[in-house]
Amino acid sequence: MLQIKNLHVEVEDKKILNGIDLHIKAGEMHAIMGLNGSGKSTLSNTVTGRENYTVTEGDILYNNESILDWAPEDRALAGIFMSFQYPTVIPGVNTTYFLRAAVNAKRKHNNRKEYDAANFLKFIKSKLEEVEMDTAYLKRSVNEGFSGGEKKRNEILQLLCLEPELAIMDETDSGLDIDAIKIIANGINNYRNNNRGFLVITHYQRLLKYIKPDIVHVLINGQIVKSGRKELALELEEKGYGWLEK
């Protein structure tokens, strides 16, 4: 599904990623762990096509097609979703309106009929229950005045609404208490199936208690220095990252 080949990325002339290789197949969940500044977020921003993340070498293939020249919205419509580490506030834009615009953009892309207001409300209500959010959220502006936990739940809500093939979870657990982590892990676990791939980016292994990745990679200085089964996460928790640094 996602194939990253020898990826080198610069941000503002600074080399951040130095040759990443990663292959996520349908149904797999990969976790990337690493300290701050190791390049985790650069990886997710590059895959989703954010401005100013310059690929200097290598390629990103999505369903066997290079997506380096694709606009971010085209990558999104093709099924790549990112749960943001810091979801953006959009003042004055009603959450329902935003979600409907996003869902309808996707439906239009897939040649399906766009939702009208009434049908969308029915659709969204069922999704809200899955992440234990009430309908009051819908009336608020996008992420405005949301607590950390609410913002992240809102990200999971969008994941459930947009039904992507590939979900990148960028530090979804940071700043959350244990109850919120459980709700979010539950959302992610329910969403997992054989057709969908996950890339979970995290600093700590505590989220990995609730969602079980198939493969764990350790990212240090823009390179994957070790990959292994989920036990690797526990090992990192115990020993820290020092023993892996060159």
Next chain:
Amino acid sequence: MNNNKTDIIDQRVKEDYKYGFVTDIESETLPPGISEETIQFISEKKKEPSWLLDWRIKAYRKWLKMKEPKWQHVSYDNIDYQSISYYSSPKKKNIKSLDELDPELLKTYNKLGIPLDEQKMLNGIAVDAVFDSVSVATTFREELRNHGVIFCSFSEAAINHPEIVKKYLGTVVPYTDNYFACLNSAVFTDGSFVYIPKGVKCPMELSTYFRINEAKTGQFERTLIIAEDDSYVSYLEGCTAPMRDENQLHAAVVELVAHTNATIKYSTVQNWYPGNPETGAGGIYNFVTKRGSCLGNHSRISWTQVETGSAVTWKYPSCILKGDNSVGEFYSVALTNNRQQADTGTKMIHIGKNTKSTIISKGISAGKGQQTYRGQVKIMKSAENSRNFSQCDSILIGDQCGAHTFPFIDVRNHSATMEHEASTSKIGEDQLFYCNQRGINTEDAVSMIVNGFCKEVFNELPMEFAMEATKLMEVSLEGSVG
């Protein structure tokens, strides 16, 4: 790795204002130039009472001694007042059907959702029997008459209700007020007149649209609205449809008078031709003096404006809060793109006790647009326990535009409470990316973000107008940012 966004923005910014059109009117037009004879001619044409002519002449003589103001933060070529024709009476249009109009204009009408018959009326095309605008207007007029409401052109009012016009004309904006108001007082050609009697809640939104076929207003428009005790009126001016005009200078005057416990809501949507996108040439200069007097206790005047057109906009709808417990409000959205310049804001003059004013100003600059918020809040010695809240937000799209804020606060009574908030932000790369990542393209994302930014102001507009304004922003942004 992707320059998509900047490309779209660049490309959009370069796009022309495709929605202008030139009216083709057979008209009776005075040769260019201004003199006492010109003014006599206008007054005669209008069959005005002699006191009004005297007033015009006094204004003209004053104007000759005045100097054009230069303090505003805009620049434009010198205006040659002798090259302007001050009277032009439209007779009829040669356009017989919408097919003869610029298809681009029709496209814009449709994007804005302007009904077919209204499109025809805007272009002076007779409307067929299925929807007879005249009869609709007549029905409305009859209903208004049953309530004692007077709603007519200024010229009619000068003839039919001279006592009211004489009593109020120039009481809020005296002809000596400023250069352009003075010029307007001398040569105004027409405008609207509204009178709401005591205790009457005007049964409908009053809009210039109702009388669009009856009286064409010229470049020097004059509006006078009087709300007697315990009355209410909501007045809508302008329309979202793009307007082009062969007269470059527009200098209107609007005067509002609210008596005890009366409320006047005045909403404007302005979409005049902004001029050549590269040079700004040919765009309208919109120099307007709007002021309301909250004369009675517990009176309220509320200005709401959406300014998207004109090459140069220069206006400060203001409130004089004379009555105790009176309330003044100003809600504004102004958009400048390409070479457009706007210097706009408000003045709130607190005189009565417990007077309250609210200012919400939202500025959007794109292209090489320059925008200034200029506001004055003045608390006089007599204004015990007055309050003002001001909020001025600007949003910048691209890196060649500018936003400036000049708030001026003068407090002479220490019991006053003043709050001022201001912000300037660039349309966030993070906001755009967030939308893009959800599959929403940049063009839709920009219009969504900007409409969100304007929401507080749009909420103040009457329902249908608010929906039109949202669409107008979309269309304006489509031709301006991406």
